Amino acid sequence: MMKRWQAVKRLFPFVGLVLLLSACGREDLSALRPQGPVAQGQFDLMKLSIAIMIVVLLIVFGIAGYVWMRFRRRPGQTDIPEQVEGNFKLEVIWTVIPLILVIILGVATVQKVFAHGENYWNDKNAVKVKVTSHQFWWEFNYPDYGVTTAQDLIIPTGKKIAFQLKTADVLHSFWVPSLAGKTDTNPEGAINNAWFTADKEGVYLGKCAELCGQSHGLMEFKVKAVSQESFDSWVKAMKEPVALPEDQATAEVFKNQCLTCHAIGSEGGPSAPNLTGIGGRESVASILINGQDGTAKENLKTWLEDPQAVKPGNTMPNPKEDLKLTDEQIDAIADYLANSKLKTD
Amino acid sequence: MDWLTTVDHKKIGILYLIAGALFFGIGGIEALLIRWQLIKPMNDFVSAQTFNELITMHGTTMIFLGVMPLIFALMNAVVPLQIGARDVAFPFLNSLGFWTFLFGGVLLNISWVMGGAPDAGWTAYTPLSSKLYSDTHGVDFYTVGLQIAGLGTLIGGINFLATIITMRAPGMSFMRMPMFTWTAFITSAIILFAFPAITVGLVLLSFDRILDANFFDVSEGGNPVLWQHIFWIFGHPEVYILILPAFGIISEVIPTFARKRLFGYSSMVFATILIAFLGFMVWAHHMFTTGMGPVANALFSISTMLIAVPTGIKIFNWLFTLWGGQIRFTAANLYASGFIPTFVMGGVTGVMLASAPADYQFHDTYFVVAHFHYVIVGGLVLGLFSGLHYWWPKMFGRVLDEKLGKIGFWFFIIGFHLTFFVQHFLGLMGMQRRIFTYLRGQGFDTLNLVSTIGALLMGVGVLVFLFNVIVTTRKPAGAPNDPWEDGRTLEWSIPSPPPEYNFKQIPLVRGLDAYWKEKMAGHTEMTPAEPVGSIHMPSASILPFVMSAGIFVAGLGFMYHQYVVLVLGLVITFACMAIRSLYDDHGWHIDPEETTEKGVKE
Numbered sequence: 001m002m003k004r005w006q007a008v009k010r011l012f013p014f015v016g017l018v019l020l021l022s023a024c025g026r027e028d029l030s031a032l033r034p035q036g037p038v039a040q041g042q043f044d045l046m047k048l049s050i051a052i053m054i055v056v057l058l059i060v061f062g063i064a065g066y067v068w069m070r071f072r073r074r075p076g077q078t079d080i081p082e083q084v085e086g087n088f089k090l091e092v093i094w095t096v097i098p099l100i101l102v103i104i105l106g107v108a109t110v111q112k113v114f115a116h117g118e119n120y121w122n123d124k125n126a127v128k129v130k131v132t133s134h135q136f137w138w139e140f141n142y143p144d145y146g147v148t149t150a151q152d153l154i155i156p157t158g159k160k161i162a163f164q165l166k167t168a169d170v171l172h173s174f175w176v177p178s179l180a181g182k183t184d185t186n187p188e189g190a191i192n193n194a195w196f197t198a199d200k201e202g203v204y205l206g207k208c209a210e211l212c213g214q215s216h217g218l219m220e221f222k223v224k225a226v227s228q229e230s231f232d233s234w235v236k237a238m239k240e241p242v243a244l245p246e247d248q249a250t251a252e253v254f255k256n257q258c259l260t261c262h263a264i265g266s267e268g269g270p271s272a273p274n275l276t277g278i279g280g281r282e283s284v285a286s287i288l289i290n291g292q293d294g295t296a297k298e299n300l301k302t303w304l305e306d307p308q309a310v311k312p313g314n315t316m317p318n319p320k321e322d323l324k325l326t327d328e329q330i331d332a333i334a335d336y337l338a339n340s341k342l343k344t345d
Numbered sequence: 346m347d348w349l350t351t352v353d354h355k356k357i358g359i360l361y362l363i364a365g366a367l368f369f370g371i372g373g374i375e376a377l378l379i380r381w382q383l384i385k386p387m388n389d390f391v392s393a394q395t396f397n398e399l400i401t402m403h404g405t406t407m408i409f410l411g412v413m414p415l416i417f418a419l420m421n422a423v424v425p426l427q428i429g430a431r432d433v434a435f436p437f438l439n440s441l442g443f444w445t446f447l448f449g450g451v452l453l454n455i456s457w458v459m460g461g462a463p464d465a466g467w468t469a470y471t472p473l474s475s476k477l478y479s480d481t482h483g484v485d486f487y488t489v490g491l492q493i494a495g496l497g498t499l500i501g502g503i504n505f506l507a508t509i510i511t512m513r514a515p516g517m518s519f520m521r522m523p524m525f526t527w528t529a530f531i532t533s534a535i536i537l538f539a540f541p542a543i544t545v546g547l548v549l550l551s552f553d554r555i556l557d558a559n560f561f562d563v564s565e566g567g568n569p570v571l572w573q574h575i576f577w578i579f580g581h582p583e584v585y586i587l588i589l590p591a592f593g594i595i596s597e598v599i600p601t602f603a604r605k606r607l608f609g610y611s612s613m614v615f616a617t618i619l620i621a622f623l624g625f626m627v628w629a630h631h632m633f634t635t636g637m638g639p640v641a642n643a644l645f646s647i648s649t650m651l652i653a654v655p656t657g658i659k660i661f662n663w664l665f666t667l668w669g670g671q672i673r674f675t676a677a678n679l680y681a682s683g684f685i686p687t688f689v690m691g692g693v694t695g696v697m698l699a700s701a702p703a704d705y706q707f708h709d710t711y712f713v714v715a716h717f718h719y720v721i722v723g724g725l726v727l728g729l730f731s732g733l734h735y736w737w738p739k740m741f742g743r744v745l746d747e748k749l750g751k752i753g754f755w756f757f758i759i760g761f762h763l764t765f766f767v768q769h770f771l772g773l774m775g776m777q778r779r780i781f782t783y784l785r786g787q788g789f790d791t792l793n794l795v796s797t798i799g800a801l802l803m804g805v806g807v808l809v810f811l812f813n814v815i816v817t818t819r820k821p822a823g824a825p826n827d828p829w830e831d832g833r834t835l836e837w838s839i840p841s842p843p844p845e846y847n848f849k850q851i852p853l854v855r856g857l858d859a860y861w862k863e864k865m866a867g868h869t870e871m872t873p874a875e876p877v878g879s880i881h882m883p884s885a886s887i888l889p890f891v892m893s894a895g896i897f898v899a900g901l902g903f904m905y906h907q908y909v910v911l912v913l914g915l916v917i918t919f920a921c922m923a924i925r926s927l928y929d930d931h932g933w934h935i936d937p938e939e940t941t942e943k944g945v946k947e
Binding site for chain 2: 024025026029030031032039041042043045046049050052053056057060061063064067068071072073074077080081082083084085086087090091094095098099101102105106108109110112113114115116117135169170171173175177178180181182183184186187188189190192193205207208209210211212213214215216217218220287289312313
């Protein structure tokens with residue numbers, strides 16, 4: 001009895017390790033600190049499998065350590081050890097036990113596969129979002145509200161968010177570790193579905209997980225979970241008309257050079273990130289973080305001065321070289337965009 | 346010149362070893378550059394484009410040009426000896442297989458100096474690998490180079506199948522074959538079934554890119570997910586092509602240095618076959634996030650988990666081989682011992698990955714990077730080092746320096762765990778794979794630094810091995826037949842290195858571990874199964890080299906739309922084939938007097 005307790009005691013550090021795991025990484029980023037039911041379910045599965053695997057490892061390491069120490073050849077030992085052919089009973093044991101472990105994990109897995117594979121696109125209570133990935137940015141369209149935005153995905157807390165995902169160019173993969181695992185974005189014709197819920201308000205980091213070209217590592221986005229009221233007022237603000245730059249000359253440049261691809265408010269095109277309310281977003285180009293590394297205006301200027309230096313391989317033309325904008329014009333546009341914030345109550 | 350024309354399996358083994366080591370070195374340097382770039386956040390040591398080329402070439406080089414030929418090196422050096430054969434079934438093809446592999450590998454690598462290496466990842470997922478999104482010739486080098494190299498592998502695999510089926514010494518039934526030969530046999534069978542898939546895939550992709558076909562182009566009715574299926578129908582069995590020979594090596598090294606026969610031999614054979622079979626059933630577990638739906642995901646989850654069962658059988662059989670033995674920790678056995686816990690760690694993360702919903706989190710992160718490096722480096726590369734230390738005396742007649750071997754081992758294994766253990770946590774904490782840089786303050790910084798330091802230590806370990814090889818080569822050859830004194834299989838019954846004809850008389854096999862059995866019966870040599878007679882040998886030939894060079898030229902011409910060059914290359918190759926077919930070559934004979942006079946060593 002005493003011996004068995006000793007063995008159990010030795011397990012403590014590993015149980016501790018599992019607990020430690022749950023404190024690993026940032027709350028808004030780590031898959032080990034789930035913030036919603038989908039990520040939680042995945043984390044539970046991870047914990048189950050890690051626990052099983054640690055038991056397996058302990059047994060193997062234990063036997064290995066024991067035989068290495070116990071059965072070394074001593075100097076002068078010349079006898080021949082018994083040549084054992086095998087042992088039917090033992091071999092059956094180590095076939096059956098892994099099978100049982102696999103069945104345990106298998107049952108839990110199948111359960112979760114179907115639970116997480118549910119399609120809530122036709123659920124009336126769910127907020128629907130169409131995600132379109134581009135090299136190297138994310139477009140979020142809310143078909144029920146007629147709103148399109150980029151880079152910052154705004155969602156109400158506590159609600160199921162149902163996604164339809166596709167790509168406009170190469171394959172990408174949509175991933176918000178602390179809310180849910182990834183879903184690939186395939187071209188039109190192979191649209192994927194996914195869903196998640198955020199329990200708490202906050203900003204969660206999202207990433208592209210499928211190699212998609214040069215700036216794959218920089219193709220990030222944010223999920224901003226807010227209260228239902230804030231969400232509603234955000235939707236309202238998104239639909240209000242946006243004033244173009246007051247200065248006529250700047251407005252002209254902005255209209256001719258930027259709005260051919262970008263959209264702001266009801267004007268402009270859809271082939272580049274929607275700029276509505278960009279001054280109030282978490283970041284510029286998803287990696288120049290506002291309020292931490294600099295202000296939105298500084299970040300916008302850094303971007304406009306040389307987009308290739310910030311995100312190599314992106315399709316934005318160089319404002320200076322390709323569009324022949326002057327420093328003053330760039331400054332004015334950056335200033336205008338930095339001040340373009342959504343008025344929400 | 347002798348080396349260009351040789352058809353001797355032992356020499357071809359050495360050629361594979363040198364070529365494999367060269368590419369392994371290139372892939373290793375690429376790995377170190379990758380790790381150096383990731384040593385700190387927002388590093389600008391290499392550009393994003395260069396980084397993508399580095400990861401693509403690192404993966405491609407290591408899998409196809411680094412470890413595959415090293416496996417073929419050991420298979421060539423050992424398998425004919427283990428089954429008591431004088432050569433492989435088709436010596437000419439063996440040489441052809443090597444040269445097509447080498448020329449394919451060279452073609453792939455000259456992309457570095459010919460305007461851009463492939464940059465779409467070693468998996469080359471479309472549409473990223475299509476001409477629209479990868480507009481240099483990089484991916485063309487990938488498709489054409491791998492096609493040519495893959496030809497060599499397929500030829501090699503078929504050759505070993507034929508050799509093992511038809512050329513076993515009298516008395517060596519299948520269930521008396523050494524484990525390494527068994528795994529070589531099963532690996533060759535997997536090659537036979539898996540490589541045609543990648544061949545087809547590469548043809549389709551190169552047609553898309555070079556001849557404007559549209560197999561994978563959505564706008565023309567193609568399907569990019571098709572590539573993923575084709576790639577992984579090959580790609581998953583490929584993992585077992587790589588790891589099974591390592592299992593075989595471990596199954597040879599452990600019994601020798603434990604002085605015991607392999608525990609559960611027949612269950613080992615059964616487990617090997619089962620792993621190979623299941624290996625073909627699970628390819629889509631690489632695609633859980635592609636959107637195949639819950640039913641497919643559930644099925645592929647379960648079938649993947651099942652592989653843990655035969656693998657577990659193997660692990661416990663090794664442990665119980667050691668149980669009750671007399672273990673000697675030579676460098677070879679240190680690597681084999683390091684293999685067991687390390688590979689088990691890679692195996693359990695594999696089971697974790699098999700659970701589809703959890704894989705939605707693991708997929709395409711550093712957790713996966715950690716997992717497959719535990720399996721491929723911690724499993725296969727440790728196995729290869731073990732095998733090289735073990736069979737070096739048989740290949741070169743010199744025993745590698747034990748002290749240096751052990752120093753190299755400790756550098757390598759400590760560096761290895763430092764590099765890859767922390768990567769599990771990086772992945773779970775949200776670091777996706779294949780990113781050329783990462784932003785500050787995400788909690789990735791320290792672990793990446795640790796990982797890079799570990800990679801440098803691994804590099805030192807490899808350099809120590811290289812130094813060991815150089816030091817050993819400068820010593821006189823004088824290894825005895827059975828340098829480990831407890832050799833169990835046929836290769837230890839003949840001189841090190843073996844004479845050109847391997848066995849003066851084909852031995853008679855009277856049981857499993859044939860040589861051990863004779864030793865236990867008090868004999869020092871195998872009982873011959875035939876009288877001393879003249880030995881038929883195949884003639885050396887330059888044709889395989891020229892044929893492969895022709896394919897190489899044709900490949901370059903195809904890529905660059907230079908059809909004159911393409912035709913020229915094909916003419917060279919077909920002319921060689923014609924010469925080979927029309928000109929009868931009956932080989933030559935070694936007379937019995939010569940074998941005794943020349944003695945065993947040349």
